[in-house]
Every structure is written in structure tokens, then in C-alpha cells.
Amino acid sequence: MTAFLATLGGKLADTWLSLLVLPGLLYLAVAAAGSVLGHHDPFRHGLLTDRIDTMAGTPATHSPGTVVLVAVLVLVASAGAGRLAGALGGGVERLWLGDWPRPLRGAAGALTRRRAQRWSAADARYRQALTRRALRAAAETRAAPAPDTSQGPPAPDEPADRLSAPATTELGEARNIIALARPARPTWMGDRLLAADARVHQAYAIDLTSAWPRLRLLLPDTAHAEIQAARMALTTAARRAAWGLLYLLPALWWWPASLIVAVTWAGAWRQARLAVHEFAELVEAAVDLHGRDLATALGIPCEERLTAAEGLEITRTLRKGA
Structure with missing residues (x-):
């Protein structure tokens, strides 16, 4: 128990130092x-050295009590800034996932409808291309002469739609860039998570919202760690974006801080998109690989592959008639 508490204390200290104190110290230094x-002369480092020399020459800086008090205040302020960034990170994460507060519901609805219209138009173009390919292939098959087998077996046919296949694939990718399923949230990240739910329900008739807490209990440690790491990557990205927002304050009196805002926010947004995509893929993979384990644990016969019949029974069991 002593060793465990010592290890836990070390981990908590490392977390406190890396997440709260060090970013907070950097923020206070920039501010x-x-x-x-x-703004007038933002890179004149001589001003900084002169100010430091002036402060070092004051009698208060030679008092140990003053030095300790200032150090404690700096650490507390750094930790406070880190806690503020963590709180703002939760709000950033909600915005990224499309869970917008009530004052923004109107804008969220308008943006969702716009994304849904774009997706519907892209989906219609993709389906039209598929239909044209199918009709062209059928027409060429009917018009093709019977193969001459007198000189041996016929050569394999080339695909009739070989010229339009790349274009059709590009249309499908253009639709999927907007969303993998019809958008229901104002943001891509929110729709990416909802798409995982929709795809699982379409394939297995499983309500992922009800099934996921139970399925997590059945996952092996490796799979659970991978999913948890992807989820934490999203939280970390949101916290980085929150630090970017905090740097808007020093940007009011020192414009280079706005560059920190732009770089930090862009990197955090990119990291968040990758984390959301990986998390959604891992959740779908967990259902694909361990859905039968969930059925077996619930007493639902599933001897071979998981199908919609077993999935529907899982949903009925877990939702308890709701």
C-alpha cells in the first residue's frame, strides 16, 4: 500500500506539474x-533586461520572505490559469462536438441545415454517378458480341466503367468529407461520432448509446486502453485550444501573442479531428470484434457472426422496453 501511494503521489505530481504549472508559467511569462x-516595439528584448535589472536592484528582492511569497503566488497563479484552461477546454469540446448552449441553438440549427443540404447534394451526385455506371455497364453487356471460343478461352473482360470509376470514387469521397452519414450536428466532429452510432445501427440494429457502457466492460485491456487514449487525445486537444483562447488577453497589449493564438488553435483543432476520427473508428471496431461477446453475456444465442437479428434482440434487452 505504501508503494502504491508513493507511485500515485508521483503521478499526481507529474500531472499537476505538466498540465497546470508549466503551461501556466509560460502564460504568465508571455503576459x-x-x-x-x-505593441510599438514588441521584440525589443532590451526593455525586458532593463526591467529585470531594475527589479533586482530593489531592497525587497533581497528578502527571503519576499522571494518565497512571490514564488508561491506565481505557482498559485500558474495553477489557477491551468484550471481555467481546463474549464474552458470542456466548453471548447462541447462546441466541437456540436453540443451548443441555448443562446447558440439558432445558429447551430442553421449550420446543421446547411451542412445537411450540402451532404444531400453530394450524395445525390454520387448516387447518380453509380446509376449511370450501372446503366452503361448493362448496355455494353447487351451490345457485346458472343465470345469466340474457337481459339481458346476468352480474355477477361475489362470493366466497362473503367473511365468513370475514379470520378465516382471522388464524388463519394467528396460526400464523406462533409459527413459519413446525413449531418445532424453543426460540426464535423459531432457528426463523426453520430455516424458511428448510425453505421452500427444500420449494420447490426444495435443502439450504441445503450450498448456501449456494457460493451466497455467486456473489452480486453488493450482495446480499452486504445479507446481511452483516443478519448484523452480529444480532451488534450480541447485544453490546448483553451490555452489559445487565454492568449487572446495578452494579445490586447502585445500583438505577437495573436500568433500564438492562431498556431495553438489550428494545431489543437487538427489534433481534435484526428482524435475524434480515431475514437469513432475504434468504437465501431469494438462492436465488430466483440459484439458477439455482448450477445453471449446477455444470454442471446450468437453462434456465428453477429447479424441484425441478434443486434435487435440486444437493443430490446438493453433498452428494457424503452
Whole structure:
């Protein structure tokens, strides 16, 4: 137990230092340096050295009590900034996933309808291309002469739609860039998670919202760790974006901080999209690979592959008639 508590204390200290103190110290340093430099001459480091020399020459800096008090205040302020970034990160994550607050519901609805219209138009173009390919292939098959087998077996036919296949694939990719299923959220990340639910329900008739908490209990440690890592990557990206928002404040008096905002937000947004995609893929993979285990654990016969019949029975069992 002593060893466990020592290890736990070390991990908590490392987490506190890496997530709260160090980013907070950097933030305070940028804010303090920016307040000295200002907009007019933002890269004149001589101003900083002069200010540091002036502060070092004051009698208070030679008092141990003053030094300890300032150090404690700096650490507390750094940790406070880190906690604020964590709280803002939760809000950023909700915005990314399309769970917008009530004052923004109107804008969310308008953006969702716009994305749904774009997706419907792209889906219609893709399906029309598939129909044309099928009709062209059928027409060429009817018009093709009977093969001459007197000189040996006929050569394999080339695909009749070989010229339109790349274009059709591009149309499908253009639709999937918008969303993998019809958009129901104002953001791509929110729709990516909903698409996993829709695809699982379409393939297995399983209500993923009801099944996921039970399925998680059956996953092996490796799969559980992979899914948890992808989920934490999204939280980390949202926290990075929140730090970017906090840097808007020093940008008011030191414009180079706005560059930190842009770079931090862009990198966090890219990381979040990758994390959401990986998380959704891992959730679908968990259902594909361990859906039979869930059926067996619930007492539903599933001897071979999981089908919609067993999935529907799983949904009925888990929803308890709701």
C-alpha cells in the first residue's frame, strides 16, 4: 500500500506539474513580457533586461520572505490559469462536438441545415454517378458480341466503367468529407461520432448509446486502453485550444501573442479531428470484434457472426422496453 501511494503521489505530481504549472508559467511569462514590450516595439528584448535589472536592484528582492511569497503566488497563479484552461477546454469540446448552449441553438440549427443540404447534394451526385455506371455497364453487356471460343478461352473482360470509376470514387469521397452519414450536428466532429452510432445501427440494429457502457466492460485491456487514449487525445486537444483562447488577453497589449493564438488553435483543432476520427473508428471496431461477446453475456444465442437479428434482440434487452 505504501508503494502504491508513493507511485500515485508521483503521478499526481507529474500531472499537476505538466498540465497546470508549466503551461501556466509560460502564460504568465508571455503576459508579463508583453505588458513591458507593448505593441510599438514588441521584440525589443532590451526593455525586458532593463526591467529585470531594475527589479533586482530593489531592497525587497533581497528578502527571503519576499522571494518565497512571490514564488508561491506565481505557482498559485500558474495553477489557477491551468484550471481555467481546463474549464474552458470542456466548453471548447462541447462546441466541437456540436453540443451548443441555448443562446447558440439558432445558429447551430442553421449550420446543421446547411451542412445537411450540402451532404444531400453530394450524395445525390454520387448516387447518380453509380446509376449511370450501372446503366452503361448493362448496355455494353447487351451490345457485346458472343465470345469466340474457337481459339481458346476468352480474355477477361475489362470493366466497362473503367473511365468513370475514379470520378465516382471522388464524388463519394467528396460526400464523406462533409459527413459519413446525413449531418445532424453543426460540426464535423459531432457528426463523426453520430455516424458511428448510425453505421452500427444500420449494420447490426444495435443502439450504441445503450450498448456501449456494457460493451466497455467486456473489452480486453488493450482495446480499452486504445479507446481511452483516443478519448484523452480529444480532451488534450480541447485544453490546448483553451490555452489559445487565454492568449487572446495578452494579445490586447502585445500583438505577437495573436500568433500564438492562431498556431495553438489550428494545431489543437487538427489534433481534435484526428482524435475524434480515431475514437469513432475504434468504437465501431469494438462492436465488430466483440459484439458477439455482448450477445453471449446477455444470454442471446450468437453462434456465428453477429447479424441484425441478434443486434435487435440486444437493443430490446438493453433498452428494457424503452
